[in-house]
Amino acid sequence: MLHSKANWKTLTIESDAKLINDIPFKLSPVVEKLLLQRGIRSSREAEKFLFPSLDDVHPPEKIQWMDKAATRVREAIEQNEKILVYGDYDADGVTSTAVLIKALEELGANCSYYIPNRFTEGYGPNEEAFRQAYANGFTVIITVDNGITAVHEANVAKALGVDLIITDHHEAQNELPDAYAIIHPALSENYPFKELAGVGVAFKFAQYLLGFFPKHLLGFVAIGTIADLVSLTDENRVLSYYGLKELTISNTPGISALKQICKIEGNVTEEDVGFKMGPRLNAVGRLQDAGLAVELLLTEFQEEAQELAEEIDQLNQERQRIVEVIRKEAEKMVDPSKFGVMIVYKENWNEGVLGIVASRLVKQFDRPAIVLNFNPETNELKGSARSIPAFDLFTNCMKVRHLFSKFGGHAQAAGMTIPLENVEKIQEALDGYMKEQLTEEDCKEEIIISGEVEIAEINEGLIDEINRLAPYGMGNPKPVFKIEHIPAEGRQIGSKKNHLKLQFREDGKLLDGIGFGFGNLYYAISPNTPLQVVGELGINEWNGNRKPQIMIQDMRIEEWQLFDYRGRKNVDFSFLANEEVIAVSENPLEYSFIPTISYEAKDQELQKVPHLILCTLPARLNDLIQLIQKIQPVNIYACFQLNDSAYLKTFPTREDFVWLYALFHKRKTIDMKREIQSIMKVKSWSKEHIVFMLRVFSELEFVRMDNGVVHVNPTPEKKDLEAADVYQERLRQLEIEQQLYYSNYEEFKNWFTPYINYLETEKSKEEMINGL
Structure with missing residues (x-):
């Protein structure tokens, strides 16, 4: 599972909405839907929109x-x-x-x-x-x-x-x-x-x-x-x-x-x-x-x-430098855990760039921001504010207009002068309005999606037709589309590996996806998992070649994910530094932010976390099942290592057991220190093979071991070989390795799936709440 950074909202139109009258020019279903979303219903309206005329001024x-x-x-x-x-x-x-x-x-x-x-x-x-x-x-x-x-x-x-x-x-x-x-x-x-x-x-x-x-x-x-x-x-x-x-x-x-x-x-x-x-x-x-x-x-x-x-x-270059300096200073003044309007100020901040800084803070923290310069001579603060879509800054500030020396602007942006002694009063009032009007979820950035398109639909012709809706801006945003598909390829790009390039394939059609600043999510996408991306469609031109692409604005994965690192050493988990994560491991991991537990951990040591790293194979499959259902991860990282594999060892057949027991029964007493090499040579068995059978016979009391000498029990109780714990332990180990280590990816993920049923319960709860 991968959560989107923004709230996604898909535009809808009435089910019976359509462009009335005949359109005198050809429209794809995609562009017709875009026009309907803009409230355009008639052929005349469509023509005026797609072919602007100065006669309409x-x-x-x-x-x-x-x-x-x-x-x-x-x-x-x-x-x-x-x-x-x-x-x-x-x-x-x-x-x-x-x-x-x-x-x-x-x-x-x-x-x-x-x-x-x-x-x-x-x-x-x-x-x-x-x-x-x-x-x-x-x-x-x-x-x-x-x-x-x-x-x-x-x-x-x-x-x-x-x-x-x-x-x-x-x-x-x-x-x-x-x-x-x-x-x-x-x-x-x-x-x-x-x-x-x-x-x-x-x-x-x-x-x-x-x-x-x-x-x-x-x-x-x-x-x-x-x-x-x-x-x-x-x-x-x-x-x-x-x-x-x-x-x-x-x-x-x-x-x-x-x-x-x-x-x-x-x-x-x-x-x-x-x-x-x-x-x-x-x-x-x-x-x-x-x-x-x-x-x-x-x-x-x-x-x-x-x-x-x-x-x-x-x-302009100097302006960019100043903005970055002030942004870093302002960022340190913000408490990310506080729900309310961010108000930050300092002496000698350049008033001319404070609106830009406010915009950067809004984008980073999903809160309205007021950024001000303090003038000690007048004891006043002067600056700019920017808001989130859900909070009308102009209307709410006008409720306390008497606290401002000067104020003016729009719903999303404003300029102001404030006496220093009124800052706390304004802060308190605006925070109160926010709590009355909004929830944490309301504050998240919102991406408006025009619709979902199939990769096979996307070509240069469609993109050129969509661009007839330009110029884009407020009231006519550039269309954002959603694509859901399993990426055929993915890699980090850029000198700092901070960008992501994906490639999608469907019915012989290719679509590149470019996500600037999404490089860190490369490690958050598991193979063979449907990925949802939203972004703007465009044409990438390079050396005379033109290819459709989607400029990714956000992405998410709605199902649980399994990351298969089995047998790999030194897996890089630094990308989980700011996440809730726990690891099952015999030894501490090199990452100090990742706590480790064992399968025997007590309930009070366990907590629900989204990321679970598995370094150690369980002694019993049920141990792993119980751990998963207590921790309830949405992403599992399997990093199992095997130094002594039971699966790669030959399991003795019943005929092997019969032959060896017959030898013991015939000889009555055998010094294995002297005889084991001969047995190994005659039967082409490994030493481990013979030792395992001896342990089974010993546990079932068919034989008695005394300092390497085997003594046959003359009157053994009849027991099945499978009654021995050591025999069952080997079977369990074989099953565990077969299921969790030597299986292919699809088999591996299918084994986990029945035990991730808690996600379906949560999804049902969410759907019920949203439905109500």
Whole structure:
């Protein structure tokens, strides 16, 4: 048995669900099921999803206050007023800034941008920045990707006579700012899609200002939308789909340099944005002034773009180093046994990377994490939080909003400032909410499985068809499939042997499975055992060859396992270091973490453990049976060694016994010290063969042994040879060796199976509980 690291949840659809009307294009059953799982029922919906069209983008004028805001900006342009675009320091914020600046410049606006410093100013508008903008002659300020919680700053702007236009997508709180206009899809009743990223909202405003659809700005939209992890459905899907195409063909200096530094060639994918481009743009604002990222996106000079891209790449490498240092420090502060929200803090932690550190802690410990930097001058903590899917961080933190100096974010991510004296109160409150709402099992990572596929079904054509559902992201996750099969081959790969490569075969079809970071599980998979793996299907291209593969995310084995190490010496059990394990052995094992017992161990010495190592053969099969049923292992490792095998010795036949007894009866007395060699030579018997028969005769009192001299009992009681204990002992030893040592693997496992019935009982209990 091998437990999965995550909870597996398989998506289901109604039994009668099907795509209505005729689909004008061919769909495999697998892709049809994927569409149904996404709520797509009609041929029109399927066509819109598989073939996104810019015609399906919603009109920007449906967003409330769009016309009022645009009228004020056009008036400012006509009167040559100075317009300030007030952005944010993440990838969504800098692309939002770039989109609006590009649009304003095309309109001839007198404009500039401002990105607050994460470390000295924090997120969103601040009074000092607004006052400085006023002093510098700006009469219109447009926020992008921020501002919806800036109640005080909006009042400051109004008092100064500056018209504040807020464009944002973050969740609004109890009070809205008193701004000139607020452009926010979620606050616009008539706008059909509420989940645009900040850059999507900025793009809508740019489109309305320009009076045409600015397709040339879609590359920025794709970067910000994908990097900000908003739902890639509806309008976001269309914008990202065409935005990725725009990034692929773009030859603007900034995008070209960014692709080059990310080593992106050919078609740009959502993974390129999410794992290469986005993190590099984010890295700038995490370590210094994010204006560097905006400059890269806006520059019109290739040489400058190249220099900026290289500088950004170096910052990203530094960011990675800092994250690892803080992660290790934070990890030591976490109590893995505690059920609740992890809150860790320390002085001089870089606030710009604390969200990343929080994400790493969540993944490692399956708990929500709040990671904060302590400022002794203000006696405040500032940082970021990340949560697990089952715990709505925003909703639960809002219950104690009064304990935060500042707070904002989403269900799964948030930023905050906390007075030091309130940390324990927040900890206590959030821990209480978690205990009310969740169990330990709820906290485990969850893998959503689209369905099970057979290996024979998987080919390049199917994978290409599945990829028509891209771009993948929130709301449209990349499909994860389950495969259950016995691996034909398996091996550890990588310089540190920390990755796993499996190969499955069925009906002449081959499928490779790659599990990065799963190398340690190589020893947890026994032969001839069905293995369940879940992961994403893809194509592996190498030296011009293309082969289907599954990128393994998790695996499990639902039946008990037998690992056959019989006759092998120095078996490596280091992979069990963090497991509950016990060994039956005459001598201590070299691994100090593995306790040893004997078959005669008392009940109080025995406990249920999942892993049982058998080094010593039992004297009786029943001894082993009883031990198994008391310990109830799910994995058994047989490491038996035989130095003196009864099975390999010839068992005397009845004729052998008759011949030897006849000799004794005829001679009456025989000195075996002198005669044994002659008997061995005449009968071609071994010495052990003769000694064994002598022990049987002696026990049955057919003969008496006296210092090597055999004396025949003249009046022996009639007894069967099998009545002798030594005879029975040899038979038992033969049976034990035959069953437990010399049997083949299938016979060996079949012997154990009837005695593992406790697993069926546990499974029945679990099914009953789940059923109820």
